[in-house]
Amino acid sequence: MATENHQLGEVERLIAPSVEAMGFRLVQLSMSGGEQSQPTLQVMAEPLDESDMNVAHCTELSRAISAILDVEDPIPTAYLLEVSSPGVDRPLVRPEDFDRYTGFQARIEADAPIDGRRRFVGRLQGLTDDLVNIAVTDSDNSVKEFAIPLETVARAKLVLTDELIRDTLKKRKN
Numbered sequence: 001m002a003t004e005n006h007q008l009g010e011v012e013r014l015i016a017p018s019v020e021a022m023g024f025r026l027v028q029l030s031m032s033g034g035e036q037s038q039p040t041l042q043v044m045a046e047p048l049d050e051s052d053m054n055v056a057h058c059t060e061l062s063r064a065i066s067a068i069l070d071v072e073d074p075i076p077t078a079y080l081l082e083v084s085s086p087g088v089d090r091p092l093v094r095p096e097d098f099d100r101y102t103g104f105q106a107r108i109e110a111d112a113p114i115d116g117r118r119r120f121v122g123r124l125q126g127l128t129d130d131l132v133n134i135a136v137t138d139s140d141n142s143v144k145e146f147a148i149p150l151e152t153v154a155r156a157k158l159v160l161t162d163e164l165i166r167d168t169l170k171k172r173k174n
Helices: 002-021 055-072 095-100 162-173
Strands: 024-032 040-047 080-084 105-114 117-128 131-137 143-149 153-158
Touching: 002 024, 002 040, 002 055, 040 055, 055 080, 095 117, 105 131, 105 143, 117 143
Parallel strands: 040 080
Antiparallel strands: 024 040, 105 117, 105 153, 117 131, 131 143
C-alpha cells in the first residue's frame, strides 16, 4: 500500500502541471486490480471552468497523460490507464470540495469514531478551520451537527439526489 501511494504521488507530481495547463483539475488518482488482472490507473479529472467533462476531454487527457507516463515510467508494471469524469455523485477530495458543495447531501466515512460513529450521511455545511461540518438527520427526525476533522476523512462523496441532479442539469443549461 505504501508503495502504491508513493507511485500515485509520483504520478500526480508528473501529470498535474500538464493536466492543469490543458484546462483541467485532477480530482482523484487511484490504482485498482492487480492480483488476478492487470492493474488500472484511474485518473479522475474535470474542466477548470466547471463545464461538463466529455469523451473528447477524456481522450485528450488520456493521450497527454499516457505520453508523460511512457517517458517517465513511474509505475514499474504493466497497467491500463482510465481517464474519467468524477460524475454527478462525485468524490469529495480537496478541502474546497466541501465548501463548493455546501447544502448538498454527502456520505462521509471517518478513520476514527466521532461521537460514537464513523459514517455520516447528511447535508454538507461547509469547512471551518479544517473541520467538515455536516448536519445529519437521525431516524427520529432530529438533526445533529457534526464537525469532522478533515485529516480523519477516509472517504467522502456526494449522494445522488433529485436536488443534485436538478442543479447539475441547471448548470448544463447555462
